[in-house]
Amino acid sequence: MEIREEQEVNKTREPVVRMEHIYKTFGSVVANEDARLEIYRGEILAILGENGSGKTTLMNMLAGIYFPDSGKIFIDGKEAVISSPKDAFAYGIGMIHQHFKLVNVLSAAENVALGLKEKGRFNIRKVAEQIKALCDRYGFELDPYEKIYNMSVSQKQTVEIIKVLYRGAEILILDEPTAVLTPQETEKLFNVLRNMRDAGKAIVIITHKMNEVEELSDRVAVLRKGAYVGDMLTKDTNADEMSGMLVGHPVKLEISRPKPKDPRPRIEVKGLTVRNEEGFLKLDDVSFTANSGEILGIAGISGNGQKELLEAIAGLQPTEKGMISYIHKDGSREELIGKDPLAIQKLGVSLSFVPEDRLGMGLVGSMDITDNMMLRSYRRGNSFFLDQKSPHDLAANVVDELSVNTPNLETPVRRLSGGNVQKVLVGREISSAPTVLLTAYAVRGLDINSSYTIYDLINRQKEAGVAVIYVGEDLDVLLELSDRILVLCDGKVSGILPGEGADKKEVGLLMTRVGGGKAETEKTADQADETSEENDNFIEIEAEESENTGESEGGNAHES
Amino acid sequence: MNHKHVPLFHIAKRKSLPWYRAWAIRGIAILAALIIDAILTTIVTGLNPFAVYASIFKGSFGTVRKFWVLLQNIAILLCISIAVTPAYRMRFWNIGGEGQVLMGALGCALTMILLGDKLPNALLIPLLFLISVLCGAIWGLIPAIFKAKWNTNETLFTLMMNYVATQLVAYFIIVFEVPKGAGQIGIINQSSEAGWLPMVFGSRYFLNILIVAVLTVLIFVYMRYSKHGYEISVVGESERTARYVGIKVGKVIIRTMLLSGALCGVAGFLLVSGTNHTITTSIAGGRGFTAVMVSWLAKFNPFAMVLTSFLIVFMERGASEISSNFGLNASFADIITGIILFFVIACEFFINYELITRRKAARITAGISAEAGKEAANE
Numbered sequence: 010m011e012i013r014e015e016q017e018v019n020k021t022r023e024p025v026v027r028m029e030h031i032y033k034t035f036g037s038v039v040a041n042e043d044a045r046l047e048i049y050r051g052e053i054l055a056i057l058g059e060n061g062s063g064k065t066t067l068m069n070m071l072a073g074i075y076f077p078d079s080g081k082i083f084i085d086g087k088e089a090v091i092s093s094p095k096d097a098f099a100y101g102i103g104m105i106h107q108h109f110k111l112v113n114v115l116s117a118a119e120n121v122a123l124g125l126k127e128k129g130r131f132n133i134r135k136v137a138e139q140i141k142a143l144c145d146r147y148g149f150e151l152d153p154y155e156k157i158y159n160m161s162v163s164q165k166q167t168v169e170i171i172k173v174l175y176r177g178a179e180i181l182i183l184d185e186p187t188a189v190l191t192p193q194e195t196e197k198l199f200n201v202l203r204n205m206r207d208a209g210k211a212i213v214i215i216t217h218k219m220n221e222v223e224e225l226s227d228r229v230a231v232l233r234k235g236a237y238v239g240d241m242l243t244k245d246t247n248a249d250e251m252s253g254m255l256v257g258h259p260v261k262l263e264i265s266r267p268k269p270k271d272p273r274p275r276i277e278v279k280g281l282t283v284r285n286e287e288g289f290l291k292l293d294d295v296s297f298t299a300n301s302g303e304i305l306g307i308a309g310i311s312g313n314g315q316k317e318l319l320e321a322i323a324g325l326q327p328t329e330k331g332m333i334s335y336i337h338k339d340g341s342r343e344e345l346i347g348k349d350p351l352a353i354q355k356l357g358v359s360l361s362f363v364p365e366d367r368l369g370m371g372l373v374g375s376m377d378i379t380d381n382m383m384l385r386s387y388r389r390g391n392s393f394f395l396d397q398k399s400p401h402d403l404a405a406n407v408v409d410e411l412s413v414n415t416p417n418l419e420t421p422v423r424r425l426s427g428g429n430v431q432k433v434l435v436g437r438e439i440s441s442a443p444t445v446l447l448t449a450y451a452v453r454g455l456d457i458n459s460s461y462t463i464y465d466l467i468n469r470q471k472e473a474g475v476a477v478i479y480v481g482e483d484l485d486v487l488l489e490l491s492d493r494i495l496v497l498c499d500g501k502v503s504g505i506l507p508g509e510g511a512d513k514k515e516v517g518l519l520m521t522r523v524g525g526g527k528a529e530t531e532k533t534a535d536q537a538d539e540t541s542e543e544n545d546n547f548i549e550i551e552a553e554e555s556e557n558t559g560e561s562e563g564g565n566a567h568e569s
Numbered sequence: 570m571n572h573k574h575v576p577l578f579h580i581a582k583r584k585s586l587p588w589y590r591a592w593a594i595r596g597i598a599i600l601a602a603l604i605i606d607a608i609l610t611t612i613v614t615g616l617n618p619f620a621v622y623a624s625i626f627k628g629s630f631g632t633v634r635k636f637w638v639l640l641q642n643i644a645i646l647l648c649i650s651i652a653v654t655p656a657y658r659m660r661f662w663n664i665g666g667e668g669q670v671l672m673g674a675l676g677c678a679l680t681m682i683l684l685g686d687k688l689p690n691a692l693l694i695p696l697l698f699l700i701s702v703l704c705g706a707i708w709g710l711i712p713a714i715f716k717a718k719w720n721t722n723e724t725l726f727t728l729m730m731n732y733v734a735t736q737l738v739a740y741f742i743i744v745f746e747v748p749k750g751a752g753q754i755g756i757i758n759q760s761s762e763a764g765w766l767p768m769v770f771g772s773r774y775f776l777n778i779l780i781v782a783v784l785t786v787l788i789f790v791y792m793r794y795s796k797h798g799y800e801i802s803v804v805g806e807s808e809r810t811a812r813y814v815g816i817k818v819g820k821v822i823i824r825t826m827l828l829s830g831a832l833c834g835v836a837g838f839l840l841v842s843g844t845n846h847t848i849t850t851s852i853a854g855g856r857g858f859t860a861v862m863v864s865w866l867a868k869f870n871p872f873a874m875v876l877t878s879f880l881i882v883f884m885e886r887g888a889s890e891i892s893s894n895f896g897l898n899a900s901f902a903d904i905i906t907g908i909i910l911f912f913v914i915a916c917e918f919f920i921n922y923e924l925i926t927r928r929k930a931a932r933i934t935a936g937i938s939a940e941a942g943k944e945a946a947n948e
Binding site: 034035076078090092325349350351354360370371372373374375376380383384385387388392393394395397 | 576579581582794795796797798799802803806807809810812813814815925
């Protein structure tokens with residue numbers, strides 16, 4: 010049935026890219042199995058799929074990062090062999106990865122020119138002119154002479170896009186381009202992408218966000234378990250149908266927000282000020298209360314103090330000024346600052362932070378699920394030896410209850426897909442029966458199905474009377490899930506709003522300007538600094554990640 | 570644009586291999602190395618390679634005595650290997666095993682000299698053991714404290730500690746040299762045999778081997794089943810995670826290096842009290858470094874280290890045998906050993922990855938379309 014549908018769609022045009030019978034495995038993990046895909050000029054194609062459905066792997070094969078185990082790729086009807094990114098450029102294919110590959114100390118123009126072999130003397134001014142021309146044509150805003158370290162995340166992304174356009178890319182692939190952008194920046198990016206489409210380029214975006222698919226794309230292709238499920242015109246479909254297709258059964262796309270039950274102050278933060286190791290102010294006079302039986306959502310652009318805030322509460326971050334009080338059920342107070350992380354853990358404060366590389370904090374990639382379950386509890390008892398039985402039971406329990414897809418409990422968590430890794434992490438934190446659940450980026454990069462499982466878990470904790478502090482990236486979700494929303498900007502509390510009826514635009518403004526001032530795009534110098542700093546970290550993580558992507562992406566093939 | 574063809578082969582990660590196939594690959598690698606060694610031997614020396622191999626084999630198994638020496642050398646190398654293992658598991662680059670062994674040996678030798686005629690053996694030998702352990706542990710502790718407190722580079726630090734240890738030994742050799750001006754200590758307590766590990770079953774080496782065997786089992790259990798071992802693994806794999814769950818990383822580093830150094834000290838004790846009954850600056854004989862290779866080759870599994878240390882000692886013994894039998898330079902034996910090690914290490918690549926040739930890729934495609942066809946027919 011789906012095949013017929015597809016034929017109707019494509020009757021009239023010739024695809025610029027056709028991939029057929031693509032097969033790719035990483036060890037025992039199948040990333041793509043008999044996958045196919047067609048890409049057309051003058052069209053924005055959204056590729057949807059759960060974590061590990063093989064979207065990124067498939068696109069990486071088009072971009073020359075991986076070479077398919079078998080299968081054929083046709084460009085403009087002719088068979089093509091793409092065995093390196095250089096080959097991909099020769100075919101006019103450019104990919105913008107999730108993590109930027111830019112040299113921080115160079116300017117935008119220098120980054121664009123990097124690695125190009127042009128005859129004659131190198132002339133940076135000529136490059137800059139061409140960049141300007143590209144900007145004017147598609148509606149980018151970029152100063153070619155600006156250094157990368159002075160740029161915001163969205164400007165860096167612009168440089169990446171220009172880099173591939175400059176090389177003459179006709180087919181652009183963007184891997185989750187909006188994950189790091191504010192709503193306003195996202196809107197701008199979409200306009201640029203539409204302009205490029207109208208200029209006849211083929212655009213492919215990989216995304217998890219249904220609303221973006223609906224807003225931006227002309228056609229949607231769905232992958233499931235490494236194979237192609239089908240495609241359809243965006244205007245003929247809706248979010249429910251799409252998510253049904255990508256999961257394989259219908260899903261309900263609603264986040265429930267039960268009324269807080271008997272909220273009482275559990276954590277009280279007063280005047281908290283934190284500097285990082287380099288002496289930068291990361292939190293500036295932050296005060297708020299988190300109640301039991303309530304979800305306090307924390308919104309903000311990544312790197313604006315969220316990490317420091319949670320780590321300060323968990324006792325992992327030295328503080329400069331301020332108080333953090335834990336309020337017991339009987340009303341007595343206990344000061345958390347100065348306590349060591351273990352003592353804070355014993356009070357029932359549990360932190361699950363999902364970092365960019367997913368495994369860096371909280372889990373040990375090379376250990377199996379059982380050994381990872383022990384991380385919090387292995388100290389129990391006076392025995393010199395480990396109790397390996399109860400963590401094993403707990404692991405079995407978590408795998409069963411959260412339907413973690415794993416071949417067995419002895420599989421190293423590194424081999425699991427992102428979603429399953431996060432289920433293991435969140436499952437362990439919840440199993441410790443916390444009184445305060447601090448969670449950051451719990452659904453980072455997760456597909457719809459896994460995300461909803463996690464929201465559900467968090468809601469159940471709330472109903473059990475746990476004070477939940479939820480740091481998230483996706484504003485829509487934050488607005489639906491939180492009872493109250495605290496917006497952080499530049500380490501300051503930019504505003505605290507009730508979750509019900511909060512306006513997305515307003516929160517977006519608060520995220521970029523303390524108090525929600527009018528100039529939304531300008532950033533303070535400090536902030537730019539912070540973001541560039543953050544990107545330094547990216548580079549470190551990158552090496553590890555790019556190595557793992559294959560595995561973790563593919564890991565999900567176990568889901569079959 | 571279409572000048573390129575499908576590459577002849579490409580590399581892909583393998584499905585996990587059953588253990589017997591993995592060992593088959595390793596066996597083939599050793600066989601291939603032996604063939605290349607044989608060709609090289611014929612070309613370079615003109616000797617019959619089979620005679621050379623037979624001679625290598627005799628170096629370890631030729632006589633009962635040679636066999637005991639083989640076991641003794643394995644025991645010492647294994648002891649140092651299990652000593653450095655906890656540190657490496659923690660990703661603490663301890664290349665100071667040499668110095669830690671030397672210090673253990675030095676402590677033992679000095680105590681033997683000073684207290685040899687004052688204490689009965691029943692008291693003296695346990696005391697020697699304790700002092701060796703203590704000296705080795707201190708030598709491991711110093712770089713660990715610096716690492717834990719100020720995050721110094723442990724590789725350079727432990728390396729430098731080796732030279733300090735060598736110089737200390739050299740100094741005490743001059744202080745206690747026998748006879749004066751000889752520049753060496755000679756056999757300590759030769760007449761009284763005070764502080765010498767007793768012979769068991771008529772062999773001087775038996776007790777050494779037994780002690781190391783027991784330690785190997787203990788370290789295996791410690792690493793695999795104890796809370797300490799678990800902490801070591803967590804710190805080694807991810808320091809950030811360790812901090813997150815409240816493990817005091819500095820404490821683990823210090824504790825682990827104390828253990829690592831202490832076990833090196835045991836090796837020093839076995840060398841001085843067990844076999845040599847004297848001390849020289851070269852008593853460790855580079856085994857502090859070889860042990861690192863033994864440990865990594867065995868992927869930190871103490872039982873697998875029995876095999877890897879056997880391989881290395883076997884080749885060493887063979888090397889000295891062929892150099893005396895055929896008048897070959899000892900370096901030639903090193904070349905043979907080097908080629909074998911190269912193959913053994915390189916074959917791990919083929920255990921983890923496979924080459925997919927053009928033809929095989931086509932077969933996979935054909936298989937899929939056939940299956941797809943079948944499915945379509947069924948529907």
